[in-house]
Amino acid sequence: MQRVVIIGAGQAGVQAAVTLRSEGYDGALTLVGEEIYPPYQRPPLSKAYLSGELVRERLFLKPDAFYSETACELRLGVAARQIDRAAKTVSLSDGTSLAYDRLLLATGTRVRKLPLPGASLPGVYYLRGIDDVDLLRPEMRAGARLVVVGAGFIGLEVAAVAAKHGLHVTVLEAASRVMARAVSPQLSAFYEREHRAHSVVFRFGAALEAIEGADHVEAVRVQGEHVPADFVLVGVGVVPNCEIAQAAGLVCDNGIAVDEYTATSDPDIFAAGDCTSHPAFAGGRVRLESVQNAIDQAKHAALAMLGKPVPYREVPWFWSDQYDLKLQIAGIARPGDVTVLRGLLDSRKFSVFHLRDGVIAAVETVNAAPDYIIGRKLIAARAIIAPERLADISVPVKSLA
């Protein structure tokens, strides 16, 4: 193997480059990124970078010297256009093309756009990259009226930053609770209360009809009512960037389909990160949007490209920072799981364990890192622990693993 090309210069792309080199690969290595920035961390964008606590320079995952010292060629501000699987080349938006022996697709996701009248008015923002936040930050002025569309992680993290900065925040959500796709009803209720305590207003079951304004957003119309807005942040999810894979005839299924070794349906093409659908730890297939999956899957992809495949079956984990609350989640909860509360919601330090057929399948923790760490181990071990014992805070959590 002489030539590796990585499409996508995010967390997964750069991790694959790191692992390829640390595992001894000494051939050509090219990392192609559509944005003009070298690989950077996305999690702080909706938190410390938005609030201004973190300057841009601190977002970058590696110093510039890393790329020269490891002979990792960065091609930034360039998009991959087409994969020619027969010729084993990728053509790029600048008219050039790259030949590969192994290709890694780490193309990530893009924001889902709001399909509404007025959605392209000035003052309507999305949040995915550095540029998005640089546009959004000047709007974060005390007293401004922000309407957040979507009560997912991004929407709520922005709401928390905005509320702390003294903005008037209204969150519109189509479902009946916050973070409905990601957390249990108990957690949703807890976080809704916390946000309300910071004067955030919620409207659930909200059916958006239009974004209104003459030459700038002025209001959001919901079920005939006008919710006034100086600006709008839309956080209604992402879609995987799998068009280039699809066009090349690779199997896609809510993401670029890979096996447990991260190989696509072409044995010379691999995929890692948010763009993949892969065999899940808990069975079935899943597409994850997380740093953990990007890092771990990229490591596995690098090993597989080097002919040292190891099956990827990591326990997924996630986190979210809102106000002074650290939410850490391990495993993936499903409707129908039996939930066990450990600790008291009012103490703002508790966890919710999810049991599936008696086996610990997921844990959601708030300001309770020990429960999270032990929970991860219990999930990996597919442990069975009696609900009474899990709920008993007089039993030290360490003694459960």
Place this chain on the structure above:
Amino acid sequence: MPKITYIENNGTTRTVDVPAGWTVMEGAVKNRVPGIDADCGGACACATCHVYVDPEWVAKLSPRQDMEDQMLDFAQNLKSNSRLSCQIKVTPALDGLVVRTPKTQH
């Protein structure tokens, strides 16, 4: 700019400039000091940036917060001078700080 010295488990020593306001973890990552993984990027969410602070510096750092204490409880080979380097903010007063990285973060 404050100078921070990182000593790897194998004795390799690096002294690098780290801007005030950054964390000791960031100083390591940006200067390619091995042995500090920092998977979560400094959110105190992964406990992969464990370091041992040189004894003479321990008292000069702001004390561990609750969350850091809880995460460290699970670090391998925990010592009284263990810290998560993502939670140590570099200040001019920390010019000359010495930290050692453990054999493994996992």
